[in-house]
Amino acid sequence: MTAESADRTLPVFVPGWVLDDRSLAPPALGDLVDVVLTFDPTDPTVPGAHTVRATVRPLLGLTPYGEPDGELRWPHEVVGDGWSAEWLSDRPLAGRVELTGRLFAGISWTASDDPVRVRGRVRRVRVVEHRVDRTDRGLRAVDGTERLTDVEAAPRRFWSNWDVQSEDHFQETGVLIDLDVDDVPATEVGFVAGAVAVHGADVWVMDRSNPFLLHVDTAATPPRVVEYLLPLTIESPKDQWTRTVHADRGGCWIASRHDVFRCDRTGDAAVTIERVCAEGGNYSSVVDGRLFLVGTTRPALHTDRRYGMVRVDADAHPVRMLDDELRLVPVDDPATVARVTAQRRRADTAHAADGTEWVAVGDLTAQSPDGTRRQVDLDVRTRGTMHWVQPDPYADPANAELLASMWVSPPVPRKPTP
Template identity: 60%
Template sequence: MTMTIASARRTLAVFVPGWVLDDRSLAPPAVGDLVETPLTFGEAETPSASYTQTFRATARPTYGRMPGSDPARGLRWLHELSGDGWSCSWWADRPTTGRVEVRGTLFADLIMGPDSPPPVRGRVRRVRVVGQLFEQTPTGIRRVGGSERLTEVEATPHIFWSSQEPRTDDDPYVPVGVLLDLDLDDVPATDSEFVAGAVSVDGTDIWVMDRADPVLLHVDTAMTPPRIVEYLLPLAAERPREIWTRAVHADRDGCWITSDHDVFRCDREDDGSLSVERVCTEGGSSVVVDGSLYLLGTTEPHMQLDRRHGTVRVDPPPHPVRVLDDARRLIPVDDPATVARVRAAARRADIDHGPDGTEWIAHGGLAVRSLSGTIESVDLDVRIRGNVHWIPPDPFADPANRALVAHLQYPGPAADAPPSNS
């Protein structure tokens, strides 16, 4: 039977493959649980599964990304497919924009890459174990299309799903996953939760950067309890990933914030406000040594996955180590002793040490490990909002751009000039 899901319906059927359950990235769902998972759309096979649906949604290609290639299906372009209260990844046989109608199944996935749409959130209203018949072939076993059996349960069984073997000798069906009915309306509102991604320490000042959002916390440990001030910065919101998207380097006046794309300077004023200025539109790995900020590049060729070109070779830059001078210019550093000293000072962005040797860890929350090994969480929820003074860059006032600005600024025709006879 094929079901049609109208855009107004707010219950969504999602198939969770057994290998996802075995991975434990998604806890075995039970009725009443709140589930959050990225989704991938899989087109219906022939014969189609009994739970195959027809979805009416909006498709948008993932612009700038090369297609994938499937030996059986040919080229496939990645899209974001969006419905009412959900979105998923979809590999289509040609770039498509706008309203579409597609038949298939929404699969729970583990992948949250830079091009992944937001995960779906829903309350589990129904759980059904999907059993499948398999048949022997000269090269192994394969599923028998259209042979699914759905068994309703209250909770997902705790079994090893990837065995591809029947659970009992007298039952030929192999459990391959669970089908969830998710209520998209019975979910709490999403809060703007601070997710600690990077940390840096200078004396009693702890600076903590959100993993992806432009939110910076200052933790003053000289006070009991620590006084925490939140600063909303004029930075881009980055796409979340498992680790930090920015690093922070504390000093007595404030901190540096670096990313793959830029460098910002944050100075803490006497009244507690923060002055923020972008000083560089280049980025990369960074380290502060003797008060100077260094950007570090690779020294050897390596292979890298590029979203536009696939796997490519990347050669090292001509000057792998550069320092930001007083004029806010990046100057190559070629002295071997300085290069070695700077590289030796590099550290993970999510771990730093205080002057007494205590270890500060930013991994979702903020924790401190004492010299004895005891770990204590820091409550970041009780905080006040600090003022931010943004110093926006003015490329037209930069003396280095004087010659360029002269070509851009020319007198236009006077508003009251008579029309030309030519």
């Protein structure tokens, strides 16, 4: 079978352990699923194997993987008709290819920052069984012994518990689904609350990954919500939040691992926004009206997209403060560092002066000190106006010396040789 077809239905194998760790709910006929796919080259006789004509591109800047036999595998993306999958290739490739193999759901073999997710409607569900043999290293599912059984929905069971009772034992190892990538509703970009801050009656809510900022005036009944579309990057939605908001009387700070923006209210439904620095921190805190960025405070092991697992040492100056000139200055005073690090909080939770707890996890809720919980309707909102103050590095006096060294004098015509 060739995957590029008129109805665009893909066979996808879901291993049992993916269902065990709840990466994917047990699929049933008619379900709409949203998954990360991985392509694994295999024999064409394996159930679910098919030939795809697709475009391959390398995932740049990712370290190759070493196999036990010494072979190397480089991360690539395979892009087909209505779908995309990760793939580990034994050599760098780019362009149009034809591959034979099987698509797996819920497995990410690469360190891709933001793998493409595929949405589709489940048209068929089949339980896959393998004969299981005992080996010196434990139990092994024998390739080529697969049995398939059509079902309405994947069984809800613990798939990783293999109870071998006989020499000719067959074990359920996963489900094979037919995924219709055409029969899906149009994707709507809705607001997903990810970060919140409060100052008096003003509540600022940042989208989890998109550059939407909401201002909620809680003094109005019902609360008045104004939306601002900001000149910020679109971040990966894999985290609960990608930015932190700090509210004050004039507006709010928006901080991330990469930068800091200042957002000031200039009218009833108007703001100005300006990037004040192109550096960020692991987290940020406001102490005595000052914004502090906190980096790496102690050595740790981190997964690096280029090198895999690496040691990361503490920053020379883990705590920095944004001064009156909007420049980051190191903070080495132990008492100040202790106060700043003690102020660390979750970006999706903020506490008002009256004790109300605001939580931004998809929706926005407020819990009063008496335990009363209410949800703020963020869908009813108006569009505010935003003025973007763009920094001009050429006009910054601090860069005058740098600009002087960059200046190239126009060429002087040489005098003709007599």
